[in-house]
Amino acid sequence: MRTSFSAIALDLDGTLVDSYADAEACWGTWAASKGIAAAFDLAQHYGRRRTDIVRSLLPHLGEPEIAAEAEAVRLAERDRTGNTVALPGVAALLEALPDDRWAIVTSNDTEVATARLRGAGLPVPRVLVSADDVRHAKPHPEGFLLAAGLLGVDPAGALAVDDSPSGIRAARAAGMTTLAVMFRHDGATLAEADLIAEDLGRIEFEINDHSLVLRTPGADRGTPYGAQHSRG
Incomplete structure (x- = not known):
């Protein structure tokens, strides 16, 4: 992988x-x-x-x-974001990522997505693909393909992270490597993903000028694993 x-x-x-x-x-x-x-x-x-x-x-x-x-x-x-919070590991990861290396692909609309990011104290990315930008919702790959195009990268060289089976299917259809995080779904439901973790706080990334490297100690396809986020 x-x-x-x-x-x-x-x-x-x-x-x-x-x-x-x-x-x-x-x-x-x-x-x-x-x-x-x-x-x-x-x-x-x-x-x-x-x-x-x-x-x-x-x-x-x-x-x-x-x-x-x-x-x-x-x-x-x-208008209601008072209880919306960043999930573990997210703030550190987004702070470390260069602006031109990450995107959000959401089934929500742009206004609500932006409000939730701000409510959680997270940055709004340069590339945010929402339901306002596509004709087909997940599991159609349109959103992930559009995000890759706007970032100027080959989808086959990108990593997609999603918490839903439909999102994982959409990313796989786009040709991306998939990492599922468990939120309202368990590992069995997310078994189509290349890798599964409890949340992004359990993942270790090394970020340099040319690549985002996913460290997966002891990880198998379809098996949850744990690590810490780090900046290389």
Whole structure:
């Protein structure tokens, strides 16, 4: 498996930040307003587009109504970031990465993604590919391919980090090496990834002028491992 990379493409929610409490509060309020709170579990929908969530829960609505409901939740999420925090190891890694070597690829929209990064005290990258920039959501590879193009790198030489099966499938379809981090999914669910870790705080990277080197002591494909982040 490749261990030296020209760039890294990172998912946002569940990979860089824990926004679950804020998202759950917004969706819970919405679900209560629609009389479906008892049957709603955000964990079953985490990482999906809002319109897809609304459509699955309220299939009787037409597309304009679905879009309006999704927008109401989006605005609530944009304005609620008080409980959004950076996940372990993330702040140190992003501080160490050169601006032209990393990107975020998220199924969220740009406004909410930016609000969550700022709420968590993390930098907004030069390349942020969101749902606003693509036609196809994960597991389609469009977002990761676009990020590689904007960074000016070959996808085959990039590392992708995501916490969802759909994100891992998208990155693999783009030709990237994949590292799954466990947030709302366990290792068995993320078994398609080249490597699995509990979070980015367990990973060791060596960063130099030409490459991002992933150190994987004792790691096997599909097996969680632990290490520390370091700057080379």
